[in-house]
């Protein structure tokens with residue numbers, strides 16, 4: 001036994017060393033952390049402190065209980081000739097170790113209650129933003145307060161090559177989006193969450209915020225960030241294939257910068273409006289349609305329309321996308337989706353022009369050379 | 384070998400009028416003998432443990448580095464689901480049912496389980512159910528990619544793999560309910576004369592209460608997945624807001640089953656530990672009566688805390704507060720059990736054979752899991768930690784370290800009784816230390832990942848999480864490989880182990896140690912006289 005324990009020690013030592021060198025060489029341990037981020041909201045800091053305090057209480061209890069146990073393990077051994085005592089009950093001790101933990105729990109419960117009440121108080125926000133979870137992106141909709149009317153989708157910005165290890169990963173790997181949520185500092189922001197398809201959860205650890213987004217229902221939460229900066233989070237409810245790839249990025253800026261941003265957005269929205277009566281040529285449609293396809297459809301139907309067999313149908317060669325008699329059905333499924341499947345209704349997310357061009361694209365890309373050109377007016381007619 | 388016994392002993396059974404079991408495969412298919420069935424449960428659960436473990440290694444391999452290397456996100460989600468379902472329903476639960484089959488009749492002095500033929504059924508449903516779960520991987524669309532919690536609407540979107548899983552879960556539920564009925568009837572009606580309920584071994588007590596939990600909670604799960612099935616195929620809208628339903632309703636039903644389920648796993652583990660610790664402390668269990676009350680309290684409260692899994696679904700403040708307080712209350716009887724075990728060892732005459740080592744490992748790690756559970760119970764803190772790796776760490780500390788360590792403690796403790804042979808103590812200790820070290824390497828660092836904000840159920844992560852994920856993955860492979868050692872130890876004991884007497888451990892108490900080792904095919908055909916324990 002002695003020999004083998006020695007061997008054991010040397011084997012584990014060597015393994016530990018090997019593993020250590022592997023891990024420490026793999027990167028610089030630059031960003032690892034042992035505890036939570038310190039939140040930048042007051043409610044968040046209270047939750048953070050609460051966590052630290054409770055963890056310390058647990059540690060103290062652990063040390064006491066296992067200190068007693070360690071004493072016993074060392075001194076009450078048979079190999080040391082210790083004879084077993086014969087007691088097996090003690091009312092006083094048993095009452096004590098029921099009552100004392102109960103008291104500790106009551107003491108923990110008090111600050112836990114007040115902190116929670118603060119975290120749940122969503123009254124009197126300066127700005128209200130509706131957040132909609134889609135498979136697999138976020139939609140932001142400024143409902144009230146400065147910036148009212150601004151509306152955009154927010155999609156992962158990390159290139160596919162980095163995900164598939166064909167390119168060096170940037171420091172913000174997986175934590176970057178095309179359009180971040182922008183909010184002013186020191187302002188109470190109320191977030192309403194909902195979802196379009198399945199349950200998602202909107203979470204930003206630095207604000208101590210996490211709220212499920214449930215399709216068909218509206219939930220709410222809030223934060224008031226006290227420091228400018230960029231804060232990230234991730235979808236926190238499994239929502240299908242690309243659940244891991246729908247990050248949340250929030251930029252907290254000064255009041256002045258925020259006003260500038262709002263103006264820019266308004267101007268951009270005004271200049272982006274398509275003429276609903278424009279008649280699109282096939283070539284124009286294909287260029288615009290491909291863009292729409294890649295942001296809205298490729299995650300399921302594949303960049304080349306090949307889909308994922310058994311889960312997401314291929315559009316290349318599909319009856320709906322290829323046969324002339326199914327033109328109306330094609331528009332219908334994109335506009336209204338198909339209940340009970342991942343094929344969502346895009347009518348609310350995309351403009352008539354986007355839908356028209358993406359349908360045109362699907363009917364002419366890859367092997368689907370139908371020659372059909374769908375016009376925005378066709379979409380408007382069936383909306 | 385018509386008289387092959389149980390796991391592999393072969394002492395002839397001399398003085399009885401029965402005939403031996405049929406030989407070959409038919410013996411195992413038709414058997415109604417509680418020892419045969421117990422052995423089949425144990426072997427089955429170990430095989431499932433390896434299958435579920437292999438799936439876990441696929442998950443950990445993908446998470447070794449950021450980026451996608453090994454599997455697609457779709458398949459990753461399928462592994463997440465099947466790993467959990469197979470571990471919970473295929474490995475841990477059947478392991479403890481195996482212990483109950485073997486040990487309850489031996490501990491209470493009964494000749495067999497009350498409903499011997501139903502017992503056969505309960506077992507043979509299991510491989511069929513597991514087959515359905517695994518088959519789901521090979522149908523179009525693959526296995527459900529929803530996680531074991533099967534939340535709609537995501538689960539409504541899934542392909543036919545989901546239907547196979549639902550059917551599998553129905554079968555597993557039937558098996559558990561039949562097992563539960565059998566255990567309750569056996570314990571209440573077949574105890575040896577003189578063995579009152581409050582003199583029963585603690586393992587039987589934990590199983591009696593667990594069996595009630597099973598009967599009360601499994602039908603709830605069956606209801607939930609049936610509603611899912613009708614939502615998927617028959618036009619109902621229980622979980623669809625567009626039809627007046629609510630997706631969160633499913634979560635309430637699921638966790639009304641789910642939280643008692645965690646105690647279905649934990650209580651028999653407590654039972655095994657409560658046998659092993661006194662045996663190697665050479666001292667009766669401390670506070671027998673209070674332990675029984677604590678178990679009963681835990682079982683009852685476990686039906687009233689379910690929404691602590693749902694703090695961020697949007698339940699109102701009053702709901703969050705209620706579930707927080709209720710969850711904190713359940714920590715008290717759980718703590719009491721730990722104190723009782725420590726007091727049992729206090730001033731004992733301790734020795735550290737492998738079963739005791741696993742029991743100590745259990746105590747140490749389960750307590751850590753209890754503490755992280757307390758942290759998670761605090762709603763304000765849980766909002767930061769829910770759906771992160773912190774939760775993964777928590778429940779692996781209570782389930783792997785709790786249930787699996789306890790199952791190993793029980794297996795080493797009773798293996799000599801089952802087979803008649805002693806295992807190799809040195810190898811057993813190796814198995815323990817490797818498991819302990821690799822377990823902590825795998826799961827302790829996940830606390831840090833969760834605190835730093837890494838979500839669970841993702842195939843890829845930001846660069847800041849790299850180091851701890853690497854450590855965790857290496858630990859996981861070490862942990863997986865170390866478990867093969869157990870298989871070797873069992874096979875080696877059967878082949879070349881030292882023969883043991885009836886009383887294998889000098890400090891062990893109970894009727895099971897009065898029958899020869901290996902336990903003959905039929906035991907206690909006339910009830911033994913129970914002379915009363917030490918309580």
Ligand code: HEM
Pocket residue numbers: 532645646648649691692693710711713714717752753754755756757759760761765768769770774777778781782785786
């Ligand atoms: C002191 C006792 C315990 C307390 C206070 C406790 C508390 C909690 C809480 C609050 C959660 C929800 C965390 C979240 O989702 O954010 C949780 C999750 C969980 N607990 Fe415990 N727990 C305890 C013991 C146990 C035991 C004994 C087991 C099983 C043997 C267990 C298994 C689990 C599992 C499986 C989950 C995660 C379920 C999932 O989301 O998939 N817990 N626990």
Ligand SMILES: [Cu+2]
Pocket residue numbers: 199200201235236237238239240242243244246
């Ligand atoms: Cu998600």
Ligand SMILES: [Cu+2]
Pocket residue numbers: 641642645688689691692
């Ligand atoms: Cu629970």
